[in-house]
Amino acid sequence: MAAGKAAFAVPVSTPGPKRHPLAGEARWAWLLLLPALLIIGLFSLLPTLGSFAISFTSWDLLGPPRWIGLANYTALLADPLFYKVVLNTLEFVALYVIIDIVCALGLALALNQQLRGIGLFRTAYFLPVVTSMVAVSIVWEWIYDPRYGALNVILGWCHLPAIHWLSDPHWALPSLVIVSVWKSLGYNVVLFLAGLQAIPTEYHEAAAVDGATGWLRFFRITLPLLGPTLLLVGILSTIRAFQTFDAVYMLTHGGPRRATTVVVYWLFQNAFTYFKLGKASALAYLLFTVLLFLTWLQWTLRKRWIHQEQVS
Amino acid sequence: MKRVFSYAALLLGALACAAPFALLILTSLMTYQQTIAYPPEWLPRPLTLENYYQAFTTSPLLRYFGNSVLVAAATVSGQLAAGAMAGFAFARLRFGGRSVLFFLILATMMVPVQVNLVPLFALVARFGWVDSYWALIVPDLAGAFGVFLFRQWFLNLPQELEDAARIDGCNPWQFFWRIALPTALPAIATLGIFQFLASWNTFMWPLIVTNSDAIRTLPVGLAAFRASMHETTNWPLLMAATSVAIVPAIFVFLALQRFFLRGLMEGAVKG
Amino acid sequence: MRHSGLISLLVSWLVVALVSGCSPEKSVGLTFSTWGSIDEIEILKPILEAFTRQSGIPVELVHIPQEYAHKLRLMVAGQTIPDVMFISNEALPGFAERGVFRDLGPLIAQDPAVRLADYYQQVLAAMTWKGKLYGIPRDLSNLVVFYNKQIFAQAKVPYPRAGWTFADLLRIAPRLTKPGERWAIGFQPNPLVWTPYVWSFGGDIVAADLSRCTLTEAPALAGLRFYVDLRNKYHYAPSDEEAGNARMTQLFATGKLAMFVYGRWAVPNFRKKITFPWDVAPFPRGPAGSIVDTDASGWAIAAASRRPAAAWQLVKFLGSRWSIEQFTKSGLIVPSRPDVASSPAFLANIPEHSHVFLDVIPQGRPTRVPVAYDEITWELIDELGPAWTGEVPIEEAVLPLCKRITALLREAS
Numbered sequence: 001m002a003a004g005k006a007a008f009a010v011p012v013s014t015p016g017p018k019r020h021p022l023a024g025e026a027r028w029a030w031l032l033l034l035p036a037l038l039i040i041g042l043f044s045l046l047p048t049l050g051s052f053a054i055s056f057t058s059w060d061l062l063g064p065p066r067w068i069g070l071a072n073y074t075a076l077l078a079d080p081l082f083y084k085v086v087l088n089t090l091e092f093v094a095l096y097v098i099i100d101i102v103c104a105l106g107l108a109l110a111l112n113q114q115l116r117g118i119g120l121f122r123t124a125y126f127l128p129v130v131t132s133m134v135a136v137s138i139v140w141e142w143i144y145d146p147r148y149g150a151l152n153v154i155l156g157w158c159h160l161p162a163i164h165w166l167s168d169p170h171w172a173l174p175s176l177v178i179v180s181v182w183k184s185l186g187y188n189v190v191l192f193l194a195g196l197q198a199i200p201t202e203y204h205e206a207a208a209v210d211g212a213t214g215w216l217r218f219f220r221i222t223l224p225l226l227g228p229t230l231l232l233v234g235i236l237s238t239i240r241a242f243q244t245f246d247a248v249y250m251l252t253h254g255g256p257r258r259a260t261t262v263v264v265y266w267l268f269q270n271a272f273t274y275f276k277l278g279k280a281s282a283l284a285y286l287l288f289t290v291l292l293f294l295t296w297l298q299w300t301l302r303k304r305w306i307h308q309e310q311v312s
Numbered sequence: 313m314k315r316v317f318s319y320a321a322l323l324l325g326a327l328a329c330a331a332p333f334a335l336l337i338l339t340s341l342m343t344y345q346q347t348i349a350y351p352p353e354w355l356p357r358p359l360t361l362e363n364y365y366q367a368f369t370t371s372p373l374l375r376y377f378g379n380s381v382l383v384a385a386a387t388v389s390g391q392l393a394a395g396a397m398a399g400f401a402f403a404r405l406r407f408g409g410r411s412v413l414f415f416l417i418l419a420t421m422m423v424p425v426q427v428n429l430v431p432l433f434a435l436v437a438r439f440g441w442v443d444s445y446w447a448l449i450v451p452d453l454a455g456a457f458g459v460f461l462f463r464q465w466f467l468n469l470p471q472e473l474e475d476a477a478r479i480d481g482c483n484p485w486q487f488f489w490r491i492a493l494p495t496a497l498p499a500i501a502t503l504g505i506f507q508f509l510a511s512w513n514t515f516m517w518p519l520i521v522t523n524s525d526a527i528r529t530l531p532v533g534l535a536a537f538r539a540s541m542h543e544t545t546n547w548p549l550l551m552a553a554t555s556v557a558i559v560p561a562i563f564v565f566l567a568l569q570r571f572f573l574r575g576l577m578e579g580a581v582k583g
Numbered sequence: 584m585r586h587s588g589l590i591s592l593l594v595s596w597l598v599v600a601l602v603s604g605c606s607p608e609k610s611v612g613l614t615f616s617t618w619g620s621i622d623e624i625e626i627l628k629p630i631l632e633a634f635t636r637q638s639g640i641p642v643e644l645v646h647i648p649q650e651y652a653h654k655l656r657l658m659v660a661g662q663t664i665p666d667v668m669f670i671s672n673e674a675l676p677g678f679a680e681r682g683v684f685r686d687l688g689p690l691i692a693q694d695p696a697v698r699l700a701d702y703y704q705q706v707l708a709a710m711t712w713k714g715k716l717y718g719i720p721r722d723l724s725n726l727v728v729f730y731n732k733q734i735f736a737q738a739k740v741p742y743p744r745a746g747w748t749f750a751d752l753l754r755i756a757p758r759l760t761k762p763g764e765r766w767a768i769g770f771q772p773n774p775l776v777w778t779p780y781v782w783s784f785g786g787d788i789v790a791a792d793l794s795r796c797t798l799t800e801a802p803a804l805a806g807l808r809f810y811v812d813l814r815n816k817y818h819y820a821p822s823d824e825e826a827g828n829a830r831m832t833q834l835f836a837t838g839k840l841a842m843f844v845y846g847r848w849a850v851p852n853f854r855k856k857i858t859f860p861w862d863v864a865p866f867p868r869g870p871a872g873s874i875v876d877t878d879a880s881g882w883a884i885a886a887a888s889r890r891p892a893a894a895w896q897l898v899k900f901l902g903s904r905w906s907i908e909q910f911t912k913s914g915l916i917v918p919s920r921p922d923v924a925s926s927p928a929f930l931a932n933i934p935e936h937s938h939v940f941l942d943v944i945p946q947g948r949p950t951r952v953p954v955a956y957d958e959i960t961w962e963l964i965d966e967l968g969p970a971w972t973g974e975v976p977i978e979e980a981v982l983p984l985c986k987r988i989t990a991l992l993r994e995a996s
Contacts, residue, residue, distance in 0.1 A: 028484035029405035036398035037413070039390075039454035043432060044420040050431030061660040062681035075994070081987070107325045110318040123569065124326040127333060130565040130572075132513035134531040135557040138538055139336045142547055147824055148352050150335060156351075167823070169969055186329065190573060214314070243424055246515050250535060255965040257980075264426050272520055274958045275656060277430050284427040295422050434660070442661025523647055523654045539649050544833050 055281035072282035089262045093241040095177045100237050108192030125186035137250035140179045169259040172252050179247050188233050195229025235298040263287055340551035347547045363552035372525040376533030383448045384511040390453030391507045399462025400488045421456040447521040458503050465499040501571035512561050530557040612641030614665040618651035626913045634900045640893050666888040667897050671880040672709035676952050679712035685884040686715045690895050706919045709879035709949050718881030719902035722916035724846050726875040727939050732860040734841040743864040752867050756819040759841035769831035769843030770820035772971045774963045776844050781806035783869030793953045796988035798981045807977045815973040850914035863934045865943050877947030954995040959988050
């Protein structure tokens, strides 16, 4: 989630005009900063650099790391499984982001019209967000149970054949997408709702006077004005989807036939099951590069968007 | 007509979100025999609390629970203290290297946790912290997000307050402690609940650094409990244990959801 | 007083930062790690207590029920390695290669109390890596056929006996099966259980020199095909739906399987739970014979242990006749020592034909353990899953699997 938090923007202003310093200001500043700098420096900055270094070594935790240059990166690029993992990840990300955005936007639009009981609905949508993925995975494993699970029972009522949700290579990844969308839907509903509520009602009123229908209004007014929020939700969801792990660990262990081995799960396996820590670090840095690009994209696009809004 | 449609959509969504929780609670109150009846039954008959009793007596669930509380309490306090102090310094005090430092801290927010996993483990192992509370707590005692949140908050502090502090001849600590911090209650609540939930639900790191039941937190303990049922899965027992992990997070959320949602909204809208 | 708030905060930070830098206090006793079920720990505890009474050395038990070898490696990296470790022959090479364990040779040479001749030669070989012995063996583990005598009697089928064949299995299976209710034989996707089919048909998973995967060769495929047909063609073994929530041990214990292939460690539970008469027989013969695994586990000492003398005392005690007898009496193990194996401790209780576990040792074969053993095992379970359920023909499933395994073997060499 670390990358997700980057969504909070940075104001560029600095406090106040020139003034006299408070007594011992700089010394106090360092004292106040000390704990945060110590912890963040030691346990965040240092490991990020360390990871880069380890990615050029062969290391199994038992002996000392051995320098092997770019071998981990070339081995990854030559490994057919690497491409399968990348494809799995992209498939997961695409399915997850699209379904999540469509559902969340739909619910947010329904919520955004002065109905009674909005708070109650919002709370209901938010319950999955605040619970542990490990815990809800256990519940979903029960729901997905081929014989006794709720989903197949419901399919049975509709006279549809049972699905082996987690053990069928075709269904395993979509099953994980369902759990993940369910888990984070409420989060995106709240973000969309905030975006919708920020749209001044005059636009809609003016459009209504012009006789625009609901759909037309949605596509011509709501959607364009919702642009920044859509972008934010899209990129946050993408970053989150790239980092998916808990559900894979609990529900499919990356199988069947590697159908659900996504990049972070494979990273974990390489690091802490196969003890190929150099290879895992190389993989981590490839992932990092992709996420860095997405974050950069988010920042630049937002800046431009905000700029445009201020101009218009 | 449109309202009916909206309500229907909302209800369907709420049902989908809440149904798994209902299933969780209902199953946890069933006997094992009832869960393997075919066709499946939905309402517990007879209703039993036996699974909860079993969950607490046959697994170290209480210990996991206590560990989770301890780790959450420690990291929330750490994050609040370190975040408020550093955020204040970045927002209100002048010192050399301020922007470089702040940029560095901000940069750590962009690094996915998985990137740091291997060296972080190596570091913690070097300290001899594997399978100890230290490994679970210390790396999470401060974070860029907390620093950032408090910096934002203190940047918006009215200049008059600072001027008043100056006139009174306060030193920076007094300015922070007596004047700035008391205004920051909403930021404290927001970071507090974010960090509580993050700590309560985090899985990958505790999975790697804990070996023994004495140290495990709820998510890892729960995963181990699930894995220990390799012969047969006793679903009602598992559901009872799972609900113990889920319910506290929901209560904390319900009690503080105002701050939580506001934190989210502000983050989203202000950008 | 004006600075007290700040000062106390800083002090507490410094305390956290500095004090925690010191490693936690070491207890005076030996640390000893093991895996195993709660039942197994209950057997172990009195033995450790007896050791402490006799030697005055307290032992702190580190019980790691899951992912034992992984956790052990993390402990090595974290410098919290236990003094004494229970270890299986599958996990031993990886650690031994890196010098994690102490070479027991010199200790045994100086200690007249330990005689290697007291142990089966096969288990000593399994605890040896590159000519050095790293563990005093506890047990030998292999697979046999557990069978439900009641079902055989009802179906008027003679019990399986040494020398019975795969053809015999196919001949009697229809009479032991009642579709949807009772099955002739169990089915497990675990490589441990299906490897004997491959071996007994003359095939193997990897070549003897660990250079490549051999699952795509005809004998191995014949074994896999035979196994998968038991379930998907003939329905002599239950499908996943039919097994439902239950694993094979449970199906057998509830009288729903006439036979199933498994190891000695199931015995304590079966003695407690099973009400019908049951026994064990050797695995059936195939074209290449009746070949099952000969694996082993034992106790190793950390090379980094600060108390090697005390650790050696513990390992010696655990490997002694008395201690091995205690493990054996519970039914948990096939003992590593012939003296215990030929004693009532092993032979007196049910199953009646416990000597079957010993009879199959000469034809047994140790599991081949390449460096990437964990990764290969994972691939074997994952890639073949859809073949076991019948979604993909086994001949098709092994192609990408074998390619992958060969690549992993090449990468390691």
